[in-house]
Each structure stands twice: as structure tokens, then as C-alpha cells.
Amino acid sequence: MNNDIERVLYSEADIAAAAQRIGAQLAQDYAGKTPILLSVLKGAILWTVDVMRAMDEYAEIEFIDVSSYHGGVESAGTITLRTDLTTDVKGRDIIILEDIVDTGRTLKYMVELLEQRGAASIKVASLLDKKEGRVVDIDVDYIGFDVPNEFVVGYGLDYKDLYRNLPYVGILKPAVYTAEDSATLNGQD
Ligand SMILES: O=P(O)(O)OC[C@H]1O[C@H](OP(=O)(O)OP(=O)(O)O)[C@H](O)[C@@H]1O
Numbered sequence: 029m030n031n032d033i034e035r036v037l038y039s040e041a042d043i044a045a046a047a048q049r050i051g052a053q054l055a056q057d058y059a060g061k062t063p064i065l066l067s068v069l070k071g072a073i074l075w076t077v078d079v080m081r082a083m084d085e086y087a088e089i090e091f092i093d094v095s096s097y098h099g100g101v102e103s104a105g106t107i108t109l110r111t112d113l114t115t116d117v118k119g120r121d122i123i124i125l126e127d128i129v130d131t132g133r134t135l136k137y138m139v140e141l142l143e144q145r146g147a148a149s150i151k152v153a154s155l156l157d158k159k160e161g162r163v164v165d166i167d168v169d170y171i172g173f174d175v176p177n178e179f180v181v182g183y184g185l186d187y188k189d190l191y192r193n194l195p196y197v198g199i200l201k202p203a204v205y206t207a208e209d210s211a212t213l214n215g216q217d
Pocket residue numbers: 068069070071072094095096097098099103126127128129130131132133134135185186
């Protein structure tokens with residue numbers, strides 16, 4: 029699996045430090061508010077557990093599963109709500125936990141959904157902010173790293189549902205996904 033990575037961008041230690049920094053900042057900013065940490069599946073799984081452990085403050089944890097990449101390297105442009113959250117967000121302070129904000133479409137969808145449901149406040153803490161990828165006007169409040177405009181995998185981020193279990197974030201070798209156009213990746217599809 030490591031052989032499919034062209035270059036490591038953020039090591040396990042880099043990411044741990046970012047999670048500590050953001051967790052501590054959230055604890056300070058949300059003291060006494062008991063926010064909902066809303067983890068966006070599947071990509072934000074590892075980021076969620078690391079940030080929540082670093083946040084020494086009362087918080088609830090919820091999950092929502094949305095997808096727009098359907099395993100590939102390009103946004104489909106439409107968001108699919110695969111599993112909705114089960115809690116009433118009316119009047120609540122929400123912190124969306126994302127692994128990456130790229131075109132911004134997923135985040136915009138999430139913010140509009142939460143606004144419609146009456147959330148009191150909505151902020152986003154993302155491991156990666158790919159500002160060059162943006163096609164909608166939306167900002168990230170808490171940023172782990174400003175990532176270059178490359179297709180990255182690892183630490184929750186996938187290609188065809190693989191690579192999420194890499195402990196670091198790296199650039200996927202383009203040969204892996206260009207080859208995919210004519211063949212299947214490691215026998216999968
Ligand atoms: O800013 P955008 O261009 O919308 O991209 C960001 C979204 O893309 C990824 O999700 P994906 O659709 O791949 O689903 P997954 O988290 O289940 O992998 C990632 O986890 C973000 O939610």
C-alpha cells in the first residue's frame with residue numbers, strides 16, 4: 029500500500045500535533061457550551077477521534093454520512109446523504125469535523141442542512157483545506173493544514189475506499205488512478 033504513495037505530505041506526528049492544537053483551541057472557544065462534534069463519514073473517522081480526545085471540554089459526538097466522490101478522484105457535483113444524524117440540532121452549537129474541504133460542495137450542503145434545522149452556530153474544523161479546489165464560496169474555521177491541489181489519501185481519505193488506514197496523508201501516485209481507467213485497482217472495482 030505504501031508503494032502507491034508518491035510523497036508523504038503530513039506525517040503521523042504532524043497530524044497528531046494538529047489535532048492537539050485544534051482540540052485545545054476548541055476547548056477554549058466552546059467552554060461551557062457543550063457543542064455537538066459532527067463527524068462527516070467516512071473520511072473524518074480518524075480526525076474525529078484524535079480531535080475529540082484532545083478537547084478537554086464537554087461535547088456530544090454525532091455522525092452523518094455524505095458522499096460526493098463515490099470512490100473516485102473527481103467530485104460528482106451532487107451530494108448523497110447516505111445516513112442522516114439522529115439528534116435534533118435546533119439551538120445547538122455545531123462543530124463539523126471534516127478530513128478535507130476541497131470544492132466546498134459537501135461543506136456547503138452540510139451548513140445549509142444544519143441552518144434549515146435551526147442550529148444556533150456552525151463552525152468547521154478540517155484536517156485539510158484545499159483552497160485551490162474551491163468552486164463554492166465557503167471558509168474553514170479551524171484548519172489543520174493548507175494542502176496543495178493534489179489528490180491525497182490516508183488518515184481517513186480514500187481512493188475507491190482504500191488507503192483510509194494509512195497513518196499519514198500523502199499524494200497518491202497518478203499511475204494508480206490513471207491505470208484504473210482501463211483496468212481495476214488490485215482486482216477491485
Ligand atoms: O469539498 P468537496 O469537494 O465536497 O470534498 C470534500 C469531501 O470529499 C470527501 O468525502 P467523499 O465524498 O469522498 O466521501 P467519504 O468521506 O465517504 O470518502 C471528504 O471526506 C469530504 O467530505
